[in-house]
Amino acid sequence: MMDKKILVTGGAGFIGGNFVHYMVDKYPNYMIVNLDALTYAGNLETCQPVEGKPNYKFVKGDIADRDFIFDLFEKEKFDIVVNFAAESHVDRSVTDPEIFIKTNVLGTQVLMDASRAYGVERYHQVSTDEVYGDLPLNRPDLFFTEETPLHTSSPYSASKASADLLVFAYHRTFGLPITISRCSNNYGPYHFPEKLIPLMISRALNDEQLPVYGNGENVRDWLHVYDHCAAIDLILHKGKIGEVYNVGGHNERTNLEVVKTILKALNKPESLITYVKDRPGHDLRYAIDPQKLETELGWKPTYNFDTGIQQTIEWYLDNKQWWENIISGEYQNYFEKQYGDK
Template sequence: MTQDSRTRQARPTPETRRVLVTGGAGFIGSAYVRMLLADPVRPIAVTVLDKLSYAGNVGNLEAVRADPRLRFVHGDIRDLALVDQLLPGHDQVVHFAAESHVDRSIDAAAEFVSTNVGGTQTLLDGALRHGVRTFLNVSTDEVYGSIDTGSWQETEPVAPNSPYSATKAGADLLCLAYARTHGLDVRITRCSNNYGPFQFPEKVIPLFVTNLVLGRRVPLYGDGLNVRDWLHVDDHCRGIELALQHGRPGEIYNIGGGTELSNRDLTKTILELLGTGPDMIEPVTDRKGHDRRYSVDWSKAARELGYAPRRTFTEGLRATVDWYLDNRDWWAPLRGLEPVASTE
């Protein structure tokens, strides 16, 4: 045996990282899974657990479905027996699964409480029973409520105003309680408004883009002056991964995009990108309890994790609009339409 071959034999093989991703067929969860599997030689095994509700779509994972490192399980995070079957052997849980549409939560909150709070509790108990090393809960800036000026830091108390955000705040508090009571390594990320490809067309950007493609007007709530910070989904996923790799147990990390826009300005920008004007705006009655402004201070994530958004909003929005223009076959069925065959 030569010295070179002995050296190669002695080099340790990287340990395979085993991650359970709940809601991994949804918009953000699938982007995270695709990111994890982007390196074809990364030693990782990813299990996706998703019940494929209306916003879950296995097509979101098409780019990685053939990867032998990926296992997809169709199921509900509230199914205790299934959770107990899946969790053994996993090092990490990244928890995306949630009911997430504010308007739906206003009309019918029970499913939000059951999934977002009860489902999180089922996963936390399972993580304790089966020795999961790290549990990361993907949360939202909406748990803070509304802020007129300045930006929320992670030390701010939660003050949710919608049934959706109240259930996400409840999940966060459960996670922190399990960290303090049981010593479970729980980490929480709170993101601002996400956008990007594969987002279900009930959310404002894909709704407006697809409406305009269909020649329909776009519904703008109230006076249109509600302000949101916009975060590209790829930057959000990088922030989550940084929190897993470099974050501290029991800590919360805000993940922001750095671009605050009123809904009116966002609408104007989308109209311009689609070559239409303000006549395509349909003013509608404001949402009940509509938070006026969200803004997160993500300096802690920058300082401790090395996080910073890489996608400018101008470039990211243009790419997102182009994606919806090029992928009608993906979104048309979700809007109850027949896909249109390409004319190219």
């Protein structure tokens, strides 16, 4: 008999997939149900290490499909819902905002309606520091706190902020037991290769040009995905209902510094860097103050950026098949290979 049944949405994505690994391994008495629509960023090969374990199950489906979600909740009787499922690439939101509204806002509403209907004891929304907008480059003393007003820059961040406000409304209006976490930029294993760090690693290994937006001076606070998973675990077990917790790494780097670090580690020349036109509404600096999480729940990051980026680069070197399958498109055939005859 399992102690808890936890629904992890978006569990075939980067952060959700790492969270699935973390929870399946740490809590053998928790049943982890991984729900993912397997859109372009969903990769079941990420979950291959936990397939076959008695406390893990995969379900394919869309969080915005109300009938499907209610049927799933009726069947499974979840205790906890952790919502990672989201369209998350800023560039894609500039090109096609509509899918971001459907998944990130309407999908969140459907999940919360089902959570209300079936008495879920905790609904956790995984958000982002991008809902706060950005900070000026010339004020290194400024950080995002949980009290920072929402001030979005892209259709992606606007959709995530909208979802956060909806989560708060469901808590206040309906008494839904919720928590929200807002994280800085994640990095680590199983990161989809269109994102900055894995993109630069894969292209540098192939001696291809590394495109850097603008002058590369935009600053991000980098958080190892393992530390993010540990933070969400703490929030689920010790976090206060109705609260927001910021999760940050205190590892600020310019995009150019990150790229140069990768090139140096791979012994590749900086001549591979090419500067491209900046994207519209490109945020200048993100920086999170995680003091609330540290003082109230006792969270501390395990990785600093220097050790974490080296480990991440080594992982990509050791797992070339995983990211080469994504670049070739082969990963999209994995579901049929694994589940097609079942």
